[in-house]
Amino acid sequence: MASASPAPPRVSRRRRAAPPPKTRFDRRLAKILTHATDVFYEKGYEGASMRDLSRASGMSLAGMYYYFESKEKLLYLIQKHTFTTIVERLRERLKDVTDPEQRIRVFILNHLEYFLANQKAMKVLSHEDDVLKNSFGTEIAAIKREYYRICMDLLDNLKRAKGLEFSSRIAVLSLFGMMNWIYTWYHPRVDADAGEMAEQMANIFLQGVCASGKAPKKRSAN
Amino acid sequence: MASASPAPPRVSRRRRAAPPPKTRFDRRLAKILTHATDVFYEKGYEGASMRDLSRASGMSLAGMYYYFESKEKLLYLIQKHTFTTIVERLRERLKDVTDPEQRIRVFILNHLEYFLANQKAMKVLSHEDDVLKNSFGTEIAAIKREYYRICMDLLDNLKRAKGLEFSSRIAVLSLFGMMNWIYTWYHPRVDADAGEMAEQMANIFLQGVCASGKAPKKRSAN
Numbered sequence: 001m002a003s004a005s006p007a008p009p010r011v012s013r014r015r016r017a018a019p020p021p022k023t024r025f026d027r028r029l030a031k032i033l034t035h036a037t038d039v040f041y042e043k044g045y046e047g048a049s050m051r052d053l054s055r056a057s058g059m060s061l062a063g064m065y066y067y068f069e070s071k072e073k074l075l076y077l078i079q080k081h082t083f084t085t086i087v088e089r090l091r092e093r094l095k096d097v098t099d100p101e102q103r104i105r106v107f108i109l110n111h112l113e114y115f116l117a118n119q120k121a122m123k124v125l126s127h128e129d130d131v132l133k134n135s136f137g138t139e140i141a142a143i144k145r146e147y148y149r150i151c152m153d154l155l156d157n158l159k160r161a162k163g164l165e166f167s168s169r170i171a172v173l174s175l176f177g178m179m180n181w182i183y184t185w186y187h188p189r190v191d192a193d194a195g196e197m198a199e200q201m202a203n204i205f206l207q208g209v210c211a212s213g214k215a216p217k218k219r220s221a222n
Numbered sequence: 223m224a225s226a227s228p229a230p231p232r233v234s235r236r237r238r239a240a241p242p243p244k245t246r247f248d249r250r251l252a253k254i255l256t257h258a259t260d261v262f263y264e265k266g267y268e269g270a271s272m273r274d275l276s277r278a279s280g281m282s283l284a285g286m287y288y289y290f291e292s293k294e295k296l297l298y299l300i301q302k303h304t305f306t307t308i309v310e311r312l313r314e315r316l317k318d319v320t321d322p323e324q325r326i327r328v329f330i331l332n333h334l335e336y337f338l339a340n341q342k343a344m345k346v347l348s349h350e351d352d353v354l355k356n357s358f359g360t361e362i363a364a365i366k367r368e369y370y371r372i373c374m375d376l377l378d379n380l381k382r383a384k385g386l387e388f389s390s391r392i393a394v395l396s397l398f399g400m401m402n403w404i405y406t407w408y409h410p411r412v413d414a415d416a417g418e419m420a421e422q423m424a425n426i427f428l429q430g431v432c433a434s435g436k437a438p439k440k441r442s443a444n
Contacts, residue, residue, distance in 0.1 A: 044268040044349075045266070046266040046269025047266065047268025047269055127266075166422070166425075166426075169413075170414075170419070170422050170426075171426065173403065174403075174423055174426055177401070177402065177403025178396040181395065181396075181398060181402060182395075184348070184351060185395050197392070200388070200389060200392050201396055203388075203430070204434055205426070205430060207429060207430045207433035208425070208428075208431075208433070209426055210429075210433075211429035211432075212422075212425035212426055212429045
């Protein structure tokens, strides 16, 4: 694929993790969120009780209520932790990359790398997408909107750079679909790693939008 | 996009529904399945009780147990009805179409048309994908495998016809991702109808796999 910038660098696959939690409390919290993710993964949000969550995390039921108030709060914390981490890592990785296509490749790799390392979180986030209400829901919706917005901007940059025309909404949401659906079928033993996966999906997606957006012609039957 | 066959016909958007259920019992069953889909959609499979299901369908709880035995059986019937209908309609539609690209377009349109008309079923099927065990699970898995296999064959035909090389597994599952993710974002008032949606997704997907599969070259950084 021809690229606007000379010899764009291969997208680095080095994991640039967010700085690890610092205090003992942070580490404990991260662990409890992992256990809670497991429970929501197994039982679904509706099917999980605070008792299940306390049992899985090894915390007393009273302690669970004291620190987390409700399972809704736990789901909120899981979602917040996930999206904040993904957005932080993405911003860090995008710093050094200017080529519009490469930036989209970075986006795809960052997303797949996180979710293939956290497949249970991916299922929980997909399934319990619409559970949170009120201020919890509003806050998570804002982070997700920011994330969606970043992807939209990356795509708009590509469109400008290459003079393409297509529906950004359908394209972005098709891309999220390709990436997020992975939790239903990915098997580490059969399938390639996140880097290879990201490359193949990026190839389909980028060539797809580049080719189908190229001719600003009248809609044709084909 | 150049096509192998001369002037391939525009994919017909006429709805060719499966023959409607014939007996009074069939109609009653179809209605109960619709109500049950609503309940699973609202509460999730784990969160739904037979009592909820009986209330929604206006059938007594005793009748519910008598005719359907368990909520597992209901979920099984919903899944079976959905996949059987989709596969039947697809086979019917594919009969008249020979061009490999057009056949994939027919597949995409058939899938989106069904699921945009039955968005709740789409969510329920996605979320409760792994709930069914034993013979229920085995039977549904077989129908789904058949459906997946059809898509795989369509893609393999395209690869042969155009001399393309790419991973059919990643391509097919990316396509399912693009299409199925729709239930999380589709708004009939904002978004185009199934026909337009299918056309745009087919453009991205087909041009993507055609372009990225064209050069049987060594993997490059871009």
